[in-house]
Amino acid sequence: EPEVPSFIASKVSQYSCQRKTTLNNYNKKFTDAFEIMAENYEFKENEILCLEFLRAASVLKFLPFPVTRMKDIQGLPCMGDRVRDVIEEIIEEGESSRAKEVLNDERYKSFKQFTSVFGVGVKTSEKWYRMGLRTLEEVKADKTLKLSKMQKAGFLYYEDLVSCVSKAEADAVSLIVKNTVCTFLPDALVTITGGFRRGKKIGHDIDFLITNPGPREDDELLHKGLLLYCDIIESTFVKEQLPSRKIDAMDNFQKCFAILKLYQPRVNNSSYNTSKNFDMAEVKDWKAIRVDLVITPFEQYAYALLGWTGSRQFGRDLRRYATHEKKMILDNHALYDRRERIFLKAGSEEEIFTHLGLDYVEPWERNA
Numbered sequence: 001e002p003e004v005p006s007f008i009a010s011k012v013s014q015y016s017c018q019r020k021t022t023l024n025n026y027n028k029k030f031t032d033a034f035e036i037m038a039e040n041y042e043f044k045e046n047e048i049l050c051l052e053f054l055r056a057a058s059v060l061k062f063l064p065f066p067v068t069r070m071k072d073i074q075g076l077p078c079m080g081d082r083v084r085d086v087i088e089e090i091i092e093e094g095e096s097s098r099a100k101e102v103l104n105d106e107r108y109k110s111f112k113q114f115t116s117v118f119g120v121g122v123k124t125s126e127k128w129y130r131m132g133l134r135t136l137e138e139v140k141a142d143k144t145l146k147l148s149k150m151q152k153a154g155f156l157y158y159e160d161l162v163s164c165v166s167k168a169e170a171d172a173v174s175l176i177v178k179n180t181v182c183t184f185l186p187d188a189l190v191t192i193t194g195g196f197r198r199g200k201k202i203g204h205d206i207d208f209l210i211t212n213p214g215p216r217e218d219d220e221l222l223h224k225g226l227l228l229y230c231d232i233i234e235s236t237f238v239k240e241q242l243p244s245r246k247i248d249a250m251d252n253f254q255k256c257f258a259i260l261k262l263y264q265p266r267v268n269n270s271s272y273n274t275s276k277n278f279d280m281a282e283v284k285d286w287k288a289i290r291v292d293l294v295i296t297p298f299e300q301y302a303y304a305l306l307g308w309t310g311s312r313q314f315g316r317d318l319r320r321y322a323t324h325e326k327k328m329i330l331d332n333h334a335l336y337d338r339r340e341r342i343f344l345k346a347g348s349e350e351e352i353f354t355h356l357g358l359d360y361v362e363p364w365e366r367n368a
């Protein structure tokens, strides 16, 4: 049988930061089911079971072959009973009845719709669901609801925002952001992070990291025009503050969850569009695109880049590894060595891996 000879299940690390995970997933059948289970637990705010399924998904994404028998997962980490039950059923039946139940569950379906709106998270969904609301149409029709500025923008540009961002759109936006930033800060470094840096061809948003070498003059950058919608979060980072221990820590950088207006060349379908009566004004020639802009001090750039490149699971495991294997605390700003009681400086991602005693993992190998 075509088994990869160098693959030894018992040597697979429980930490995804010690594995190389490309976008080449041989076990999508399984990982899709796990991600549905995980999302349902997230909606129920059951972090433990959510992480159990996300970790299992991440292990199967790393496997260099498709799982076809229970023997294939023998010795692998993160394969608890709940996970094994789902795998077994998919092997035998071709699909998971539990994942299917979730997809048909009323609460899950409502939360899935609600959280697809920019600015709506689990907390808001919970509130709407308790009020008896079930669909986005019902939410929109309820005039007693007080929507935040972010949620109003989310509904206004909903269709554009749920349609994913392509690599081509990311490249176009990248040029605009770079040009705009450089007119204010000529020496600034602008880097695409998130899924696109990991080689993904589509994403739900485009993440940028902006830093300015030399003296800090970037505070005003986000306050100058460029954006359709912009929610600026001021930096709350205080010098010498210890890294956060939270598993999904929100960082303290100045950042902006924005919606950008991307003008697109109109698709010119000459047989229809040349009509004299064709009203050009009615054709929307732009698309709303979600963009995260994160401004980082130059000394923290490497940590911010590592954190914002993700994947989320890769970041969680880096922090868990730092805490449990190295007695260090890692977040998007810094790495603190608790034994030595010092902050470890890093000018590149490679140096952070070295501080942690880890082999370097390339961005496209962080799709855990």
Ligand code: DCP
Residues within 6 Å of the ligand: 193, 194, 195, 196, 200, 202, 203, 204, 205, 206, 207, 249, 250, 251, 307, 308, 309, 310, 311, 312, 315, 332
């Ligand atoms: N991130 C972070 N802190 C936050 C938000 C995100 O460290 N407060 C990190 C984890 C993510 C990365 O930034 O991996 C980018 O976040 P996204 O939610 O945009 O995730 P991706 O870019 O990986 O996926 P998508 O294609 O859905 O945008």
Ligand code: MG
Residues within 6 Å of the ligand: 194, 195, 196, 203, 204, 205, 206, 207
């Ligand atoms: Mg992203």
